[in-house]
Amino acid sequence: MSEFTTPEVIRTEGLVKRFGAVTALNGVSLYLRQGEVLGLVGDNGAGKSTLIKILTGFLQPDEGRIFIDGTEVRLHSVSHARSLGIETVYQDLALINELSVYHNMFLKRESLLKPFPLLDNRRMRRLAREYLESMGVNIPSVDIEVARLSGGQRQSIAIARAVYSQARILLLDEPLAAMGAKEGSLIMNLIRTLKNEGQVSIIMIAHNYAQVLEICDRVNLLQHGRIVLDKPAAQTSVEELTELVMREYRAGVNQRRQPAAG
Amino acid sequence: MAENVLVAPPMEEEPEPTPERPSPWLRLARLFLRQREASIVVVAIALIIYFQLSKPAFLSAQNIRTLSQFVAATAIISAGEVMLLICGEIDLSVGQVYALAPFIMYFAKQEAGLPLIVGLILGLIVCALVGLFNGLITVALRVPSFITTLGTLFLINGLTLTISQGFPVLTPSEGLVDEVLGHASYSEIIWAIAIAIVMQIVLSWTRWGLHTIATGGNLLGASEVGVNVARIKIGNFMLCSVLGGFAGTLEAFRITSIDPQAGGTDIMFLAVAGAVIGGTALTGGLGTIIGAFLGTLVLSILRDGFTLLGVSAFTFDIILGAAILVAMILNVRLRLWREAGRE
Numbered sequence: 001m002s003e004f005t006t007p008e009v010i011r012t013e014g015l016v017k018r019f020g021a022v023t024a025l026n027g028v029s030l031y032l033r034q035g036e037v038l039g040l041v042g043d044n045g046a047g048k049s050t051l052i053k054i055l056t057g058f059l060q061p062d063e064g065r066i067f068i069d070g071t072e073v074r075l076h077s078v079s080h081a082r083s084l085g086i087e088t089v090y091q092d093l094a095l096i097n098e099l100s101v102y103h104n105m106f107l108k109r110e111s112l113l114k115p116f117p118l119l120d121n122r123r124m125r126r127l128a129r130e131y132l133e134s135m136g137v138n139i140p141s142v143d144i145e146v147a148r149l150s151g152g153q154r155q156s157i158a159i160a161r162a163v164y165s166q167a168r169i170l171l172l173d174e175p176l177a178a179m180g181a182k183e184g185s186l187i188m189n190l191i192r193t194l195k196n197e198g199q200v201s202i203i204m205i206a207h208n209y210a211q212v213l214e215i216c217d218r219v220n221l222l223q224h225g226r227i228v229l230d231k232p233a234a235q236t237s238v239e240e241l242t243e244l245v246m247r248e249y250r251a252g253v254n255q256r257r258q259p260a261a262g
Numbered sequence: 263m264a265e266n267v268l269v270a271p272p273m274e275e276e277p278e279p280t281p282e283r284p285s286p287w288l289r290l291a292r293l294f295l296r297q298r299e300a301s302i303v304v305v306a307i308a309l310i311i312y313f314q315l316s317k318p319a320f321l322s323a324q325n326i327r328t329l330s331q332f333v334a335a336t337a338i339i340s341a342g343e344v345m346l347l348i349c350g351e352i353d354l355s356v357g358q359v360y361a362l363a364p365f366i367m368y369f370a371k372q373e374a375g376l377p378l379i380v381g382l383i384l385g386l387i388v389c390a391l392v393g394l395f396n397g398l399i400t401v402a403l404r405v406p407s408f409i410t411t412l413g414t415l416f417l418i419n420g421l422t423l424t425i426s427q428g429f430p431v432l433t434p435s436e437g438l439v440d441e442v443l444g445h446a447s448y449s450e451i452i453w454a455i456a457i458a459i460v461m462q463i464v465l466s467w468t469r470w471g472l473h474t475i476a477t478g479g480n481l482l483g484a485s486e487v488g489v490n491v492a493r494i495k496i497g498n499f500m501l502c503s504v505l506g507g508f509a510g511t512l513e514a515f516r517i518t519s520i521d522p523q524a525g526g527t528d529i530m531f532l533a534v535a536g537a538v539i540g541g542t543a544l545t546g547g548l549g550t551i552i553g554a555f556l557g558t559l560v561l562s563i564l565r566d567g568f569t570l571l572g573v574s575a576f577t578f579d580i581i582l583g584a585a586i587l588v589a590m591i592l593n594v595r596l597r598l599w600r601e602a603g604r605e
Contacts, residue, residue, distance in 0.1 A: 079488065094483035096476045098547040107476055108488045110469055118467045 004217060006034035008070065009169055009201045010055065015064035017050050017225075024050040025061070026225035032169070035198035037191065039216035039233070040205045043245050046222040048205045052171050055203070056088040057081030068169075087167035091174055093158040097147035101139060102128035104146055105161050135160050136193050138186075152183030156190050163200055170194070172204040176211055184208075188215050209238040223248050302540055302556045305592055309560060313567035320570060330451035331516065332562035333555075335360075335525075337454040338509040339533035340540075340554040341461045342502030347537055348465070349491075349498050350478040350546030351400060351407040356506035356533065358418035359389045360525030363507030364433065364514035365426055371434040378436040382443070382511055386504050392418060393503030397496030407499075415527070426522040433514045444515035453512055454555075457505065462551040474498060478546030536561050539590060561586070 010032040017025040024047045032038050040048050053059040055066070057075035065072055068084050075081045078088075095104050102121075103110075105128045111120040128142045137156040139149060146154060155175055162170055175191070176184050192215065194200050206212045212219060213233045221229035221244060229236070229244060294300050313320040339356055346353050363385035370381030396414055400407040433440065444450045465471035476484040477491045485491050506525075514520045533554075540557030542549030564585045568578055 078486075090486070092483065094480065094486040096479040096483060096547070098475055098479040099472070103472060107472070107484075110472065112469075117469070118463075119469065119472065121467070 004033040004036045006036070008032065009034050009068065010203075011067040011070075012055075013065045013067075015051070015054060015061045015066070017047075017054060017059065017061050023225055025054070025064075027064070028222070028225065028227055030220055030227055030230070032201050032203055034201055035195070036218060037195050037202045037204060037216045039212035039219045040203055040222060041207070041209060041212055041219060041241060041245075042222035043249065047225040048222055049173065050225075051222070052088065052173055052203070052205060055081070055169075056086060056171055082165075085166065085168035086171065087162035087165060087169070088171040089155075089158045089162050089173065089175065091177060093154055095146045095154055095158055098145060100143050100145055101132075101149070101157055102142040104157060105131070105142075105164060107161075109165065131164055132157075132160055135163075136189055150183060152179055152186040155179070155183075155187050159187070159190055159194075163194060167200055170200045170202045172202060174205050174207065176206055176208055184211065191215055209241045213238060221245070299541065299550060299553045299556055301592065302553060302560060306556060306560050306563060309563045309567065313563065313570065317567070317570045320567060325566065325570065327447055329562055329566045330448060332566055333559050334450035334454040335509040335513045336529055336532045336536060336562070337555045337558040338457050338512070339502075339506050339529060340536040340558050341458055341551050342498075342505035343530075343533050344537045344540075344542050344549045344551050344554045345461070345465065345474060345498045346407075346502050347534075347542045347544060348478045348546060348549045349474045349495055350481065351495055351499065352411065352534065352544075353393075353396060353499060353502045353506075354408065354411040354527070354530060355392065355396065355414040355418055356411075356502055357525040357527055357530035358415050358422065359392050359503050359506045360510030360513075360529060361520075361522055362392075362418055362422045362510075363389050364511045364520040364524075365422055365431075365522065367511060367514075368431055368434060368520055369425070371436075378434060378439050381434075385511060386507050389503040389507030390500045393500035394496060396503070397499035400499070401492045401495050419526075422522045426520075428522060430519050430521040433518045433520055435518075440515040444512035445518070450512045450516055453508075457508075458551050458555045465551055470494070470497070475547060478548075480547075532561055533558065535586060539586070 008031050011030070013029050015025050015028040016023070026047075028047070028051055030038070040051070042048050050059065054061050055075070057078045057080050060074070060076065066075060067073070068086075073084065075084075075086075096107065099107070102125045106124045111123045111127075112118065113120045125142055132139065132142065135156075137153070137160055139153050139157075146157065149157065159170070159172065159175065172191075175187050179187065188211065191202065191204070194202065195215075195217075204212075204216065213236070216233045218232050219229070219236055219241070220227050221241060223245075228248075229241075310320070319325055339360070342356065343353060363382075366385035366388050367378065367381035370376040370384050371378055376384070392414060396407065396411050399405050399410045399413075442449055444453070465474065473484070473489045473491075473494050476487070476489050477494045481491055509529075510525055513524065536558030537549065537554040538544060538557065539560060540550065540553030540555065542554060561582075564582055565578075568581055573581060
């Protein structure tokens with residue numbers, strides 16, 4: 001399945017973001033279709049994180065427009081973006097090591113034993129277990145503290161939590177970073193599960209091109225704050241992406257050398 | 263909607279290690295030892311046995327009452343400190359509101375002619391304001407709470423000395439009220455136990471408790487999820503101060519005098535030490551009220567037991583200090599052993 005014809009859930013037009021003299025984004029236009037997994041690749045400093053921070057409402061663009069479901073919006077805060085169904089899983093994961101898996105899953109949306117202000121742990125435990133099972137997330141028990149989980153399991157919990165909060169658009173900031181092959185495949189499987197369900201649409205930042213091409217429907221390459229490549233994953237290759245990034249890198253090196261030579 | 267999604271293809275599964283099935287008693291013992299408070303219970307029982315063997319008067323009705331008085335006020339304060347320590351803060355000034363609150367009550371009764379209960383409530387409101395002050399300075403102005411409350415420690419102490427002119431006064435009496443609020447033999451320890459139970463429920467079974475742990479465990483993470491960490495911290499500062507003031511008031515009723523020098527850093531450090539011995543981490547995120555209660559109990563057993571043994575006041579602090587260290591080392595060792603057993 002290469003060409004998606006589902007409606008667009010996100011579209012940006014000409015996003016510009018400057019930090020003083022540095023232009024982090026220089027007119028980024030991208031789109032994401034319902035149920036699609038878009039891989040966002042690019043060298044360090046290409047603007048990937050800035051783009052994610054704008055889409056999650058943490059930063060506001062200097063120029064450009066954002067459309068959610070075809071309607072123009074100004075994402076003025078993280079909670080605003082969240083209310084529109086945009087959830088972000090950052091690299092630091094925002095999990096509480098000292099709390100159990102199910103308390104982490106339900107943090108800030110706890111079930112209570114109405115009319116008492118007491119936590120309905122039994123219900124949260126059950127829902128968390130059912131949900132994680134349905135997602136194929138394999139952990140020893142939802143009762144254990146997050147501190148006892150591996151990196152891949154923690155990442156799975158963070159993603160599951162984001163999706164469980166009825167996210168429609170999921171932004172994943174390097175979900176596969178610093179993970180071994182086995183851990184990585186755990187996350188790949190989870191993303192695949194989400195993809196098969198088709199409920200959420202995903203933008204995922206990643207460095208490993210092979211993994212990106214394996215899991216994503218489409219790839220965008222970001223360079224110097226612009227999208228320079230937008231292709232279905234099936235129509236590009238690790239070689240092409242590497243070549244583009246390296247060419248740009250060499251151009252940058254040459255550019256810096258020239259004034260010194262002349 | 264998210265609950266009834268399709269089942270994903272099963273992932274590659276690791277074979278579960280089959281747990282061996284030891285006898286039920288051994289399992290019960292293990293279950294107990296894996297509780298965070300287990301090690302401190304062991305320490306407390308060992309101490310009780312030691313003192314009872316050395317001095318049979320240790321478990322007499324008379325001494326148990328004395329012991330309960332040692333424990334009560336400190337345990338109430340340690341409950342407040344645990345909440346603060348868990349969310350990553352500390353209150354050094356709690357021993358000073360301990361002395362201030364009964365004076366407020368005294369003046370409300372003697373000068374304004376208000377009922378004792380109203381005076382008590384006024385005293386606690388003042389404590390809450392001190393806590394609010396501590397919290398706002400710490401959270402809004404980003405002064406570390408160690409420094410903030412060191413400041414209020416001196417500030418409140420000076421305030422209490424000023425309004426009392428440095429002299430103790432007799433605790434006003436109002437029949438049943440002072441009996442219930444600390445004067446009757448076991449009323450103080452009953453309050454302490456009730457408060458410990460309520461606070462443990464707040465910590466383990468309410469949103470407030472969960473968010474307190476989250477705030478101390480991962481401040482940035484908790485706020486990213488949407489926990490109002492400022493509110494949690496300020497609220498716990500207020501709670502700790504109010505509990506400190508309440509403990510001071512109970513103690514004033516028990517000893518029937520209000521001393522501007524009561525409490526102070528002694529009781530605050532005992533409360534913090536009790537909390538830490540009971541398993542609360544100074545780094546935040548970890549701790550239980552029950553553990554702090556037991557930690558305070560251990561400290562009180564030490565103090566009371568050595569007094570019974572007739573240890574001189576000079577050597578007493580040496581032994582107490584060493585005993586705190588031994589108790590802590592034992593506790594840490596037992597915890598490590600317990601955690602190793604969990605893998």
